[in-house]
Amino acid sequence: MRWVRRFGVNFLGFVALAGALYGCAAEVGTIGALLGQKPDGRLFVRETPRGLAAARVGLAPGDEILLVEGKDVRQMGEHELYRALSGEIGTTVKLTVVRGDGVFRVLVTRTPVPQRSSPSGH
Secondary structure (H helix, E strand, O other), X not given: OOEEEEOXXXXXXXXXXXXXXXXXXXXXXXXXXXXXXXXXXXEEEEEOOOOOHHHHOOOOOOOEEEEEOOEEHHHOOHHHHHHHHOEEOOOEEEEEEEEOOEEXXXXXXXXXXXXXXXXXXX
C-alpha cells in the first residue's frame, strides 16, 4: 500500500503491495482508483484510470466515498480501508458515494492491480 501525504491529504494508490499485508503471494484485486483521505477521515476519488473497475462503474474524480460495505470511512484507518477495498480478483465491494447533491451506491468488481511498466518499456 502506498500512502503519500500531500497538502494535508493522504493518498491511497491503487497499486499496492498486497502480499505484504496478506502474508501470501496470491494476487489481490483492486477497485482501480487513486483515493485521497482528508485529516477528518473523508475519502475522495482522485483518479479513475480508464479500463479499471472504478471507471467502469462510473466513479469520477471528486466523488466522495461515504461507506465501504456499509461502514463509515471516517471510522476506518488506512490499513482497514486497504483491506476493505482490496480482495480477491472478481469479488465485489459495495460503495456509497456522494456526487454533487446526489447519493448513489455502486458495486465494484475487483480487477488485477495494473502492472507498472519498466523505464525501458518492457
